[in-house]
Amino acid sequence: xxxxxxxxxxxxxxxxxxxxxxxxxxxxxxxxxxxxxxxxxxxxxxxxxxxxxxxxxxxxxxxxxxxxxxxxxxxxxxxxxxxxxxxxxxxxxxxxxxxxxxxxxxxxxxxxxxxxxxxxxxxxxxxxxxxxxxxxxxxxxxxxxxxxxxxxxxxxxxxxxxxxxxxxxxxxxxxxxxxxxxxxxxxxxxxxxxxxxxxxxxxxxxxxxxxxxxxxxxxxxxxxxxxxxxxxxxxxxxxxxxxxxxxxxxxxxxxxxxxxxxxxxxxxxxxxxxxxxxxxxxxxxxxxxxxxxxxxxxxxxxxxxxxxxxxxxxxxxxxxxxxxxxxxxxxxxxxxxxxxxxxxxxxxxxxxxxxxxxxxxxxxxxxxxxxxxxxxxxxxxxxxxxxxxxxxxxxxxxxxxxxxxxxxxxxxxxxxxxxxxxxxxxxxxxxxxxxxxxxxxxxxxxxxxxxxxxxxxxxxxxxxxxxxxxxxxxxxxxxxxxxxxxxxxxxxxxxxxxxxxxxxxxxxxxxxxxxxxxxxxxxxxxxxxxxxxxxxxxxxxxxxxxxxxxxxxxxxxxxxxxxxxxxxxxxxxxxxxxxxxxxxxxxxxxxxxxxxxxxxxxxxxxxxxxxxxxxxxxxxxxxxxxxxxxxxxxxxxxxxxxxxx
Numbered sequence: 192x193x194x195x196x197x198x199x200x201x202x203x204x205x206x207x208x209x210x211x212x213x214x215x216x217x218x219x220x221x222x223x224x225x226x227x228x229x230x231x232x233x234x235x236x237x238x239x240x241x242x243x244x245x246x247x248x249x250x251x252x253x254x255x256x257x258x259x260x261x262x263x264x265x266x267x268x269x270x271x272x273x274x275x276x277x278x279x280x281x282x283x284x285x286x287x288x289x290x291x292x293x294x295x296x297x298x299x300x301x302x303x304x305x306x307x308x309x310x311x312x313x314x315x316x317x318x319x320x321x322x323x324x325x326x327x328x329x330x331x332x333x334x335x336x337x338x339x340x341x342x343x344x345x346x347x348x349x350x351x352x353x354x355x356x357x358x359x360x361x362x363x364x365x366x367x368x369x370x371x372x373x374x375x376x377x378x379x380x381x382x383x384x385x386x387x388x389x390x391x392x393x394x395x396x397x398x399x400x401x402x403x404x405x406x407x408x409x410x411x412x413x414x415x416x417x418x419x420x421x422x423x424x425x426x427x428x429x430x431x432x433x434x435x436x437x438x439x440x441x442x443x444x445x446x447x448x449x450x451x452x453x454x455x456x457x458x459x460x461x462x463x464x465x466x467x468x469x470x471x472x473x474x475x476x477x478x479x480x481x482x483x484x485x486x487x488x489x490x491x492x493x494x495x496x497x498x499x500x501x502x503x504x505x506x507x508x509x510x511x512x513x514x515x516x517x518x519x520x521x522x523x524x525x526x527x528x529x530x531x532x533x534x535x536x537x538x539x540x541x542x543x544x545x546x547x548x549x550x551x552x553x554x555x556x557x558x559x560x561x562x563x564x565x566x567x568x569x570x571x572x573x574x575x576x577x578x579x580x581x582x583x584x585x586x587x588x589x590x591x592x593x594x595x596x597x598x599x600x601x602x603x604x605x606x607x608x609x610x611x612x613x614x615x616x617x618x619x620x621x622x623x624x625x626x627x628x629x630x631x632x633x634x635x636x637x638x639x640x641x642x643x644x645x646x647x648x649x650x651x652x653x654x655x656x657x658x659x660x661x662x663x664x665x666x667x668x669x670x671x672x673x674x675x676x677x678x679x680x681x682x683x684x685x686x687x688x689x690x691x692x693x694x695x696x697x698x699x700x701x702x703x704x705x706x707x708x709x710x711x712x713x714x715x716x717x718x719x720x721x722x723x724x725x726x727x728x729x730x731x732x733x734x735x736x737x738x739x740x741x742x743x744x745x746x747x748x749x750x751x752x753x754x755x756x757x758x759x760x761x762x763x764x765x766x767x768x769x770x771x772x773x774x775x776x777x778x779x780x781x782x783x784x785x786x787x788x789x790x791x792x793x794x795x796x797x798x799x800x801x802x803x804x805x806x807x808x809x810x811x812x813x814x815x816x817x818x819x820x821x822x823x824x825x826x827x828x829x830x831x832x833x834x835x836x
Contacts, residue, residue, distance in 0.1 A: 210246030226270030250290025263309035308405030310441025405438025416485035468778030512575020615770025648690035705748030
């Protein structure tokens with residue numbers, strides 16, 4: 192269809208809302224939410240704002256990198272996330288509920304070219320497709336938020352339905368982490384944490400989301416279920432005609448696994464417009480298990496990020512709790528080595544057992560440490576131990592329990608399919624991941640026990656230290672000295688001696704957290720050579736360590752086990768992605784026109800139960816001079832192309 196259309200006032204659209212903004216907008220970066228009356232737009236200063244139709248600002252996103260510009264905006268089909276593409280080949284996903292970043296997609300496989308196309312489509316995972324195209328389908332039903340159940344022609348399968356039960360929904364909610372870490376905007380807010388781990392996913396087995404990124408060099412990147420990466424593909428390798436391709440448009444339909452791409456290509460110095468079908472065979476072949484697999488893998492990835500952030504905060508908390516006491520001890524050690532040829536640990540042990548205080552120790556207790564220094568020491572050490580116990584009890588152990596359930600879920604899927612099956616899961620690899628999770632759970636309980644034991648010992652030591660400061664600062668003949676003597680009988684000397692010769696000399700948490708001192712010459716575990724199962728040997732070493740003896744080898748601590756867990760999960764993710772990547776196919780290229788239009792659009796519609804039809808609409812200004820005067824408009828050439836046929 193090719194005809195000239197003269198726009199008149201009768202065909203003009205009616206204005207719903209109007210708002211005057213303080214700065215100019217980028218007209219190419221405007222996205223309307225498909226489920227809510229929200230409009231996302233970016234200013235020319237690279238700031239993104241989301242408005243309601245009445246002009247009220249909902250939330251904004253500030254681009255803090257001056258060298259980075261925004262190259263695209265796209266809403267998720269259900270309207271829960273907003274994708275913002277940047278010229279640095281990265282994409283930020285912003286939650287529509289909180290306005291906070293949920294994830295940042297930045298893969299090493301991304302090319303250095305900028306993102307020029309951002310597409311986000313929804314696909315149903317039923318192989319049977321739509322049951323009756325003549326019936327009216329509600330928008331909420333299409334987006335997976337309505338009461339739609341599985342189609343009536345799909346037989347009921349109780350074992351399969353049990354496999355899709357949302358077991359993680361009944362687990363306790365994860366606690367937030369303190370702000371200040373690498374993921375401070377993600378895990379420090381209750382709303383953002385709930386959006387990641389506890390969002391309602393009742394219909395995740397009915398549909399899957401496909402996120403497509405198109406780059407300036409003709410490369411596309413596919414992700415499913417928000418940010419589970421499938422892989423990167425080069426359009427140049429499809430045909431010799433694609434000499435300098437650039438993806439400019441993407442469209443899809445929920446009932447079709449074939450997505451449509453509009454490509455601008457420079458061929459023999461002529462810019463042309465071509466259509467490229469992208470067939471995602473992984474959707475019909477994997478079926479309902481695709482969204483389940485992607486959902487659980489994504490949750491597993493988020494749990495790993497949570498544990499990594501938690502491990503860093505536990506390490507920094509313990510280091511901060513040891514810095515000030517170590518500084519105090521170093522100061523007094525220098526004086527004691529010069530005058531008494533002993534260390535603070537030896538002098539403190541001597542003072543606890545005999546009650547005899549060296550003059551240099553008395554001078555340090557009264558003049559340098561004093562009541563103020565003691566309070567600082569007590570606050571640093573006590574808060575450190577308490578925070579570590581809280582992190583492990585409220586954050587680490589629940590996260591490991593949730594991680595264990597997720598891995599067990601994937602292991603159950605892998606048990607009933609071959610390693611070369613449609614899911615790409617290997618039972619032995621998931622067994623190794625679960626073994627490492629069990630080791631982390633065992634380690635977490637040992638950290639909890641050690642932190643609680645050292646906290647009790649330090650409380651007794653702190654009470655004794657305050658008592659000694661008061662004793663050494665008072666006159667022996669005064670009344671307060673007699674009162675201090677009475678308090679002396681209430682001290683727990685067994686715990687004091689345990690702390691002086693134990694945690695004050697070297698805390699057990701140093702080894703459990705992988706903070707190895709340079710003086711320790713024992714060989715470390717070689718986890719790469721230990722095989723997939725290390726739980727029994729690790730349990731034996733921790734049992735030896737718990738009795739007060741050092742095992743022959745340095746047992747892996749929290750940092751080493753988290754690194755092992757991350758590498759094992761990366762292998763699982765890579766195998767799943769490679770399996771699904773092999774099911775992506777490109778169709779034949781279709782030439783549309785030589786001169787790409789200044790205005791174009793593309794939509795995919797269902798006109799036949801067996802296929803979807805893609806329509807291309809291009810609008811170009813006619814190549815002839817028209818004198819513009821009031822009441823006249825420049826004629827337009829509108830081309831409507833139908834594919835197939």
